[in-house]
Amino acid sequence: MIAEAGHYALVLALALALIQSTVPMIGARLRDPVLMNVARSTALAQLLFVGLSFGALVLLHVISDFSVANVYENSHSLKPLIYKITGVWGNHEGSMLLWVSILALFGGLVALFGNNLPLSLRANALGVQGWVSTAFYLFILLTSNPFLRLVNPPLEGRDLNPVLQDPGLAIHPPMLYLGYVGFSISFSFAIAALIEGRIDAAWARWVRPWTLMAWMFLTLGIAMGSYWAYYELGWGGWWFWDPVENASLMPWLAGTALLHSAVVMEKRNALKVWTVLLAILTFSLSLLGTFLVRSGVLTSVHAFATDPTRGVFILLILCVFIGGSLSLYAWRASSLKQGGLFAPISREGALVLNNLLLTTACATVFIGTLYPLGLEVLTGERISVGAPFFNLTFAPLFVPLLLALPFGPLLAWKRGDIAGAAQRLYAAGIVALVSIAVLWAWVRGGSAFAPLAIGLAVFVIIGALTDIAERSMLFRMPLSIALRRARGLPRASWGTMFAHVGVGVALIGIVCETTWNTELISTLKPGDVAKVAGYELKLDDISQRQGPNFGEMLAHFTVSEGGKMIGVMTPSKRSFSTRAMSTTEAALMSRGVSQLYISLGDTAASGAIAVRIYHKPMVLLIWFGPLLMAFGGLLSLSDRRLRVGAPKPAKASRSLQPAE
């Protein structure tokens, strides 16, 4: 009954999406406010029904109704409740349902908070959202229905893949999807603007908070996924340049560029055509990511060719939306008026450079991800493009980006003074050079790469702080006045600072971890001591334990530093009987922002156990960086001028028209 109700709700949502995708757009054509207002109610009703449908699937998983194929294949009655819930999106059908639910959520939010939008813009944008939802509802209902019943209901389920039975799964996919799908809003607004043939600074002001929100979630989602891989896979890597990861990195890079170009458009009414293109590209890359992950093309080009229904369907969606939107762009872009001239050396110029480097970096990731697929389809030759490729292409493009980063916020709009900006960055430059020299002396002629990269990160961090210091006149005014000025700065300036500092912090973490991590692989018997990076780890004993749906072997380590005990670590190996699989649960111990990491290997007949012990200096900074970036995004989002739903008449934007 629940399954049928969920299925029915999903069909109703499809019907509503069909109305949403046609009626309001006809209304916008005919300038009929009644028809245009249909968008709002259908978007909200659609959210309600898809929410019911998603709730039904969650309920089926919670009550372990194994007569539903999706529950049977991915659940088990002994599974802890949290994994029964998160298991809903740990499989193809459920994760697609989550995808459309989030799409409907964003549509509903625009409907709720978009009262200050021009009526036709809202109608068109929600109409475009309706197209996207229609396509994905059809995909789910025709190829991946999660509510299918089994004729002979089995008594027990097949359990969720043990790797996915982790709190990481509760957060990572929803975050990632909030990011991916959130970019659909800027896409819909861009298409709506192209349809109307009118775009102005106010448009950028409406689009920016949505982009910012999607970008924040995507940042957190990627960071979360990276940390999950780090502790769950048991070999201490945090980024593998795996196509699945690249699929989320590409929209992030394009989205970061979009965020910056939207600033130019909002403040200076320039770069309109480019911003619209970026909005289209960002969501296209999100769709591409969905295609790569969901079609099975990554597992095997041949599997894709032999069972093509799902893959071809998503490919079709991809072609229709990307092809359609780019054609519309080619046809209508010239009708958007250009505005806002600026000199190459200016804030706008710096943001153009930022966009150029980010999109180029995104393109290299794109090539590295799709080249092997293309080559295999064309020649049958199989290659793997791994970390070396990306280190040689992606990294060199980020160096100029980071070098230029501190200059951007210090340059004036329209016509900047590079010498003046450089002068204000003296302090940052000197601190960076000193840290390079100190580090170089400390590592005594080791690789020059690490000190230089850390120097660059220091430059970025101090540069970002310099901007705030300059704006609040710190060191030039009495402290109390400077503090008052700092408090009065727009939150967006603080947001910029936190996000930019986050970039530098993440870079320090990445460089320290890759350059100075220590690894020890050895076989230990109870009583043996391993020494890693000044820590002594003694294996006390090995014990067995029974979990809810797995058996577990735990190794108990006592960790001491300089003879003093500082803690215990218990890495384990779990074996899940239902799927005859085992997973390695690494043990982590944080020392400041550095971590000790132990994971277990095989047990030998003699009772000795293979262990991998890592010391990873500064590794936590890799994830603190993205946290800071997302926090910066949150601050920017709370800025008065962008507050979602804050009444902001379109008149205000007139004053932003360029002087020229």
Add this chain to the structure above:
Amino acid sequence: MTRKQRRLTMIGGALVVLGIAIALVLNALRDSIVFFSTPQMVAEKHIPAGKRFRLGGLVEPGSLVRGDHMAVTFKIADGSNALSVAYKGILPDLFREGQGVVAEGALDSSGVFKADTVLAKHDETYMPKDVADALKKQGHWKDDYEKAGKKPDGDAKPMQGASR
């Protein structure tokens, strides 16, 4: 600067960055990609010692020998040929005899494949993509692999590996 000059500066800058990026990509594609082979392809093609490639196939049952200090040797077979592989370190959880694996490394002068990375997947019925394709081509494909191998879950990291 006139409007035209400004535009030219912009376009010029963009072209410079794109040019550098293309040079980087071409350079990296020449140097850093790794080709995939099966033992049979190795036997036919004569790959020089020291050239890195990926070797895929099934771990030959009974060939796994564990030595001192976590050194292991095993054979990767594809039905017609088999190649000895030497590896030092912890093998992934799902490494088993009779299962599909992909090893990355290079041949040494005596013709043994020295692997520095061994990959297996987090699923007992999984077959690495390259291995499955190669086996299919050679007609060693069994249907039960297929049924099982068709449920990739995209949110899971597809490979599990061990590397030195």
